Amino acid sequence: MSKFQCLTGLFRRFRTFVLRREVEVVGQCRMCGRCCKRLLLKDAGRYLKTEKQFRTLCQSDPAHECFRVIERDEFGFLIFNCSKLEDDNICTDYESRPALCSNYPTKSLYYHGGWLRDDCGYSFKAVTFRDVFMRRKAWGRPRFANVLQGQIEQEKDKRAP
Numbered sequence: 001m002s003k004f005q006c007l008t009g010l011f012r013r014f015r016t017f018v019l020r021r022e023v024e025v026v027g028q029c030r031m032c033g034r035c036c037k038r039l040l041l042k043d044a045g046r047y048l049k050t051e052k053q054f055r056t057l058c059q060s061d062p063a064h065e066c067f068r069v070i071e072r073d074e075f076g077f078l079i080f081n082c083s084k085l086e087d088d089n090i091c092t093d094y095e096s097r098p099a100l101c102s103n104y105p106t107k108s109l110y111y112h113g114g115w116l117r118d119d120c121g122y123s124f125k126a127v128t129f130r131d132v133f134m135r136r137k138a139w140g141r142p143r144f145a146n147v148l149q150g151q152i153e154q155e156k157d158k159r160a161p
């Protein structure tokens with residue numbers, strides 16, 4: 001993880017703490033398959049750097065066996081492709097895909113300074129200091145019913161064929 005990403009994550013967590021407003025994941029998957037390519041994998045909160053770490057991850061969670069190392073990035077982290085992705089970018093094992101796929105994109109990605117591709121159907125929606133100062137958003141927690149409704153909509157989007 002780069003220093004910039006680290007600082008971005010820290011800032012986002014700080015802002016959430018101060019404004020007491022969680023980021024929301026909005027939108028839906030366009031099935032482009034781009035997030036199934038050239039991905040980094042984590043074990044116990046750390047990105048994998050060695051084949052040995054990858055084997056250990058596969059032993060503890062065999063669902064990761066579908067991933068193949070293709071190269072390393074400039075920081076030495078392993079980059080993977082998934083063997084279950086067809087040429088037409090469709091997952092051949094969608095119903096049994098690993099949790100990291102079915103949970104994607106997680107809020108944790110946002111709070112660790114990550115971002116989504118511009119062409120991804122999902123996006124992170126966060127309340128900013130500017131929104132609050134310009135009175136575009138209220139300071140404080142949104143009503144529980146609204147949060148629940150948002151979660152239900154998100155689940156519906158994920159289950160949509």
Ligand code: SF4
Binds near residue numbers: 029030032033119122
């Ligand atoms: S989550 Fe985003 S990047 Fe991944 S397949 Fe769906 S639209 Fe594409």
Ligand code: SF4
Binds near residue numbers: 035091092
């Ligand atoms: S298991 Fe399916 S959803 Fe997960 S990375 Fe592979 S192709 Fe993509």
